[in-house]
Amino acid sequence: MKHIAVESSMITSVAYDAKKEILEVKFKQGQVYQYFEVPSKVFEELLEAESKGRYMRSHVIDCYPYVRVR
Secondary structure, eight states, X not given: OOOEXXXXXXEEEEEEEXXXXXXXXXXXXXXXXXXXXXXXXXXXXXXXOSOHHHHHHHXXXXXXXXXXXX
């Protein structure tokens, strides 16, 4: 997946695999998580959100199955 750099105090970059519905997020502290079964609309809204961290907390974290990759 190709990562897209984002302006955020919490997140460095995000990537999305539309076929598999996997959202990958690299956090500022170096952790990388993959979230599964994430609709493309959620990824698009994340990219457009004024606060990426707030959007993640409200719409992604604890809403979708995930695994820590790194």
